[in-house]
Amino acid sequence: xxxxxxxxxxxxxxxxxxxxxxxxxxxxxxxxxxxxxxxxxxxxxxxxxxxxxxxxxxxxxxxxxxxxxxxxxxxxxxxxxxxxxxxxxxxxxxxxxxxxxxxxxxxxxxxxxxxxxxxxxxxxxxxxxxxxxxxxxxxxxxxxxxxxxxxxxxxxxxxxxxxxxxxxxxxxxxxxxxxxxxxxxxxxxxxxxxxxxxxxxxxxxxxxxxxxxxxxxxxxxxxxxxxxxxxxxxxxx
Amino acid sequence: xxxxxxxxxxxxxxxxxxxxxxxxxxxxxxxxxxxxxxxxxxxxxxxxxxxxxxxxxxxxxxxxxxxxxxxxxxxxxxxxxxxxxxxxxxxxxxxxxxxxxxxxxxxxxxxxxxxxxxxxxxxxxxxxxxxxxxxxxxxxxxxxxxxxxxxxxxxxxxxxxxxxxxxxxxxxxxxxxxxxxxxxxxxxxxxxxxxxxxxxxxxxxxxxxxxxxxxxxxxxxxxxxxxxxxxxxxxxxxxxxxxxxxxxxxxxxxxxxxxxxxx
Numbered sequence: 001x002x003x004x005x006x007x008x009x010x011x012x013x014x015x016x017x018x019x020x021x022x023x024x025x026x027x028x029x030x031x032x033x034x035x036x037x038x039x040x041x042x043x044x045x046x047x048x049x050x051x052x053x054x055x056x057x058x059x060x061x062x063x064x065x066x067x068x069x070x071x072x073x074x075x076x077x078x079x080x081x082x083x084x085x086x087x088x089x090x091x092x093x094x095x096x097x098x099x100x101x102x103x104x105x106x107x108x109x110x111x112x113x114x115x116x117x118x119x120x121x122x123x124x125x126x127x128x129x130x131x132x133x134x135x136x137x138x139x140x141x142x143x144x145x146x147x148x149x150x151x152x153x154x155x156x157x158x159x160x161x162x163x164x165x166x167x168x169x170x171x172x173x174x175x176x177x178x179x180x181x182x183x184x185x186x187x188x189x190x191x192x193x194x195x196x197x198x199x200x201x202x203x204x205x206x207x208x209x210x211x212x213x214x215x216x217x218x219x220x221x222x223x224x225x226x227x228x229x230x231x232x233x234x235x236x237x
Numbered sequence: 238x239x240x241x242x243x244x245x246x247x248x249x250x251x252x253x254x255x256x257x258x259x260x261x262x263x264x265x266x267x268x269x270x271x272x273x274x275x276x277x278x279x280x281x282x283x284x285x286x287x288x289x290x291x292x293x294x295x296x297x298x299x300x301x302x303x304x305x306x307x308x309x310x311x312x313x314x315x316x317x318x319x320x321x322x323x324x325x326x327x328x329x330x331x332x333x334x335x336x337x338x339x340x341x342x343x344x345x346x347x348x349x350x351x352x353x354x355x356x357x358x359x360x361x362x363x364x365x366x367x368x369x370x371x372x373x374x375x376x377x378x379x380x381x382x383x384x385x386x387x388x389x390x391x392x393x394x395x396x397x398x399x400x401x402x403x404x405x406x407x408x409x410x411x412x413x414x415x416x417x418x419x420x421x422x423x424x425x426x427x428x429x430x431x432x433x434x435x436x437x438x439x440x441x442x443x444x445x446x447x448x449x450x451x452x453x454x455x456x457x458x459x460x461x462x463x464x465x466x467x468x469x470x471x472x473x474x475x476x477x478x479x480x481x482x483x484x485x486x487x488x489x490x491x492x493x494x495x496x497x498x499x500x
Contacts, residue, residue, distance in 0.1 A: 011499075048318055051499040073320035083311035085247075087254040096247050100240065100319055 001026045002047060002148070002181070007056035008203075009042055016042045018203035019056065024196075029170065029180040031194030031211070033187070033227055038200045040183045041080060044150050047181070048077055060148070073101060076146035080153045080183075082137035086126035090117070090136045093125065097140060105145040112139050114165045130157045138166055142173070149173070150181045155189060167193060187224035197223070199230055206234055240321055244329025245336065251312075252305065252337045261297055261338075265289075265345030273353035283363055286346065287446050290371050294342065295378040295439055296403050302334050302382030303399040307392040314500045327383070327495045331488065335379040339372045346371070370442045373480045377438045378403075380487040387494035406439045414440075435475075438483040445476040 002024040009017040016039040024030045032040045045051040047058055049065055049072065058065045065071060084093055098107060115135045120128055125136070134157045141149055151170075155163040170193055174180060184190050190197070190211075197214050199207040207214060207230055215221065218229040252258055268289055272282040306313075309330075316326045350364060382399060389395035414433050418426065434440045 045500070050314060050317055052497060069322050070320050072318065075318075077318045079314065079318070081311070084315060085251050085309070085312045087251050088247075097315075097319065100243055100247075100316070100321060 001061060002179075003059040004043070004047075005057050005059075007043070007046060007053045007058060009039075009046065009051065009053050016203055017046075017053070017056075020200070020204055022198055022205050022208060024179065024181060024198075026179045027174070027177050028195040029174055029182055029193050030196040030198055031190035031223075032181060032183040032198050032200060033190065033223075034200035034206075035231070039203050040200055041152055043200070044077075044152055044181060044183065047150060048072065048075065073103070073144070074147045076141040076144060076149045078137050078141035078149070078151040078154050080156070082130075082133040084125045084133070084136065087124055089122050089124055090128070090139075091121045093136065094139070094143065097143070101144055103144045108142050108145050109139075111135070111142055111165070111169055114169070115139070115162055131159060131162065134158055135162055138169075142169065146178070148179045148181070152183050153185065154182070155184070155186065187222070187227065191223040194223075199227060201231070201234055206230060240325045241329045241332065244316060244321070244326060245333035248309075248312075248330060248333025249337050251309075252334060255305075257301060258337060258341055261301070262341035262345040265293075265342060266348060269346040270349040270352070273349050283367060287367060287443075290346075290367060290374070291439060291443050291446070292407055294371050294374045295407065298335075298338055298375045298378035299382045299385075299399045299403050300396070301338065302379045303386055303396050305334060306330070306382065306386040307395060310500075317500055323496050324492060327492050331379065331383055335376050338379060339375040342371050342375060343368055366446055370446050373484065374438065374442050376484045377480070377487070380484055380491060384487045384491035384494065387491045387498055406437050410437050410440065435479045438480065441476050441479050441483065445473060445480065448472050448476070 002022075004020060004022045006019040006021055007017050008015070008019050016037075020039070020043065022043075032043065034040055042051055046053050047060070047065065049069065052066070060071055060074075063071060084090075088096065094112075115138075117132070117135070120132050125133065128136070134154075138154060141151065141154075149170075154166060154170075158166065167189070170180060170182075174195075180193075182190065182194065194211050196209060197207065197211050198205055199214075211223065214226050214230075215223070218226040220226040220229055269282075269286060272285050313326065313330065316329075317323065347368070381402060385395050385398050385402070389398060414430065417433070418430065421429075434444060
């Protein structure tokens, strides 16, 4: 379980997160939604320790992050822009990460098999297309069998087949008890995957709860309309 | 320690594939070889080499490191998303960048030295000092690059600062020292000049090297003052100590900035 309490972060004059508090329940897929620049990626990066909050705390299973870095061994992260050491090949990259993390669990090569990499694994990463890089990115996120997966726009740039492979993998891992934090601009995708929705606007959580609950209170049948309704209400309030 | 070595190891592999680094090594190899071949005696060749080393190493170290670090931002982010401490990532990155730079320099001027050993056997001590100074300058200016990159978000600005730092220390600084000397010509200014010299790693390296040569004319004002003040062995000790401080201080400041930085 992730517990964020009154997390505030400003970049210069811009306050991206404003005393944001949020609980993410274990074993579920939480979709982070919100307008562009609402602070979704910032929140994900704070959980990872890549960004240091100005104030507030984040706990994972009761352990405060920032104290030590071993908690990241249980997190798989798929950043929005998949860029890696350009001179390495994907295969070398996988080996490098496995070496650096010295994982205790068996490596998960499900996605490695399911995506059709062909010869791409041995080419330097700079020669790979955006979609192939994104596949590499996905393989890395799942590789170490993490308990928590933070996926930032995971299907961006993927072809429909690969996107389907990835979504099926997400659902399989959820069934195995993994927790997901998922951001996406594709609402139908979140509609398909998410159990819970956290709607972030102006650096605060405007709504958090089950997807079905959000649809009920906005009286909409799909997430896209429900969010649009939330934004309208937010603007009216 | 093991993690630092791993991070450094992977980075070294990446850096060694860079064409720039190969070009840098080749350039030194050719220059050194040419100087030994056509530069007459060993001492003359070494003296010419000193000037190349003093200007070029800082420039290459600070610019190459700055460019590399900005380009490696995603790699650094990837490392930071792993269960590795930031101090380990920083130390690994620093070693992974400064070691290949230093080693390619050592290899590139060491090889011709070995080939032309007839010409240079008279100067083994001086040659060793040249190697050490080159390595020290590599470490100092790589550390400065880490400090600049950790504190500057914008890469164009960061690169500009890196070039400006080099330009200031390599060219402008000596001009300012001369200006101070000429204005204050009537006053006893040996001590302030000494301080000014310690405050510039390139001056420091030049003096540390030229103290080896006993070529008074080449020592410049600061060098002459140093030799007069310290004599040879104490002078070398003092400059060595100052060089160590010049490596540690920016590195420490860079590490602090790196720990607070948002990625």
